Amino acid sequence: MKRVDRSRPPSASPRSRLSSEASAQASDGPKSPRRQGISITVGVNGSGSGWQALDWAAAEASAHGRQLHIVHVAGRQVALDPSSAALGLYSVVPIPMERGHQVLEDAVQRARRIAPDVDLTTSLRVGDVVGRLTEADEDASLLVVGRPERRTGVASLRRSITRRIIRRSHLPVTVVALAQDPEHGPSAGRVVIAMNDDRTAATVLQLGISAAASRGLGVTIVHPVDRRPTLDALVSRAEMLSPRTEMRLLAVSGSLTDTIVSESRGAALAVLASAHDRRVRMPWATASERVPSLVRVPTMVISR
Template sequence: MELPLVVGVDGSESSLRAVDWAADEASLHGRGLHLVYASKWERYEGLALAHGLGKPSERVFAENLVGSATERAHRRHPQLKITAETPAEDAATALLNAGRNAFLLVTGSHGRSGVTDLLLGSVSLTVAARADCPVVVLRGSHDNQIGAGMNRSVALGVADPAEGDAAVRFAVREAAARGVSLWAVRAWRLPALEAGGHPLTAGDAARHHERTAAERIEDALREVTAEHPGVTVHQQTGEGPARRVLLNASATVDLMVVGALRRPGYFGLQLGPVAHTLLHHSACPVAVVPERAPMP
């Protein structure tokens, strides 16, 4: 049984963009689309009201909302198999539960709370930091053009090989499915002690660190790109903090992919500083891919 693509809906403009994007992505990969709207109507309106007056207003609202989102996705891709649920749970819990059996989980950057688009909503942040499957958060103002895209490229923030290759595989798979190029990006830093010496020596040190970053990219992608020979891969190294280098790259690609290490036995928000920054400020949609840390 193929796992579906899950998208969170709540009626906000951000979630409608997420439905469009998720419908395109599901069609691209030949997956079903599963809509989730978290409804706590039973907790607030009570079973007595449900039995005495028929369906409570929140339940009617939930059914109308997912029905409207389903029609929207079907208009975009009539062939899609679409299912929906309205669990009586908070939004983060409902999406995390759905993500346990999902190909991919998609959310908008914020919901109906009215939070400005400059920052990420708490639900999207929690889901990206805890989900068992890859999560895409619809940052930026890109048109929902999954296949072609405005920039015809996917970017990958290349981490150390010891952190796993799930993000690499996800990024290459996305580039292959979309028929676009992949930009593999890695930052490098010149330590202060090395930069403080003779200018020629400092230049040699900088070239060494830049070359090492390029070698890390090659090592990370060698095996995976061999499985997808049709994907054109470009390397990009940049001096500076990884957060800044990847934020700059997000302005010229259609999707930014980063990994997030999941540590066994740890139940807090498992996001590194790079993923956290991108989720709040990226100029394009961000995919956060769980990387499983080895057992101690």
């Protein structure tokens, strides 16, 4: 494996099954008989960002010979109970499921065009998006979601939902946002790996190098200057596991987040840790959790 050091100052016929796993009253139905760790779960909501996530997930499933599980979550609707209006009581209103079924049918057709040989399954669920989507990824190896568009109000809420999905999921979560026009950053066409959290460093490095090796790409490892001793041991092990992967080390003495964003322009994939401790309730996003909202590349985030 060729290692380069750089330092920077601050700055077939698919088989698809539509299984409605929740009725309007949120009762669970039978789950798809999928083996653990061999599928990719992708959440779709009928919007542009959801379709981008589906496109990327379908291509990824095809490239790695994995099943693709498509999930749509319909949230509960809450309305004022007319019979108890004076008391201000609210009740859950049954949700028409037609739109959810249509979203999944459209998703299956779209996935088939991209990856005709991938084995497809679908789930329609009702309830909290974060809980139901992360629940659906229990037997998968990766969860894929789209990045909300940059708009005020609803987009801000959706970004919060994306952050909660990252924190709650026990799987790597890839947040997909694709650039409309080609970008040409320092690591264009490479996999950018950010060593921003010591506790998950080995996992982040392993997943990043594995993704690069499967694509025949080089990697750029961005790391703080003071973590170089720890990194050297991990990189030496990675060299033995993937000797053909070209590796570039980039030591950063300033803002790691700014460097990750800069290096990720035009990259094939960015891989980093959320650096959020599950034991601590933190309402705001960590610096690394903001990266998916700042870049236009698929970004895989690993939680502690």
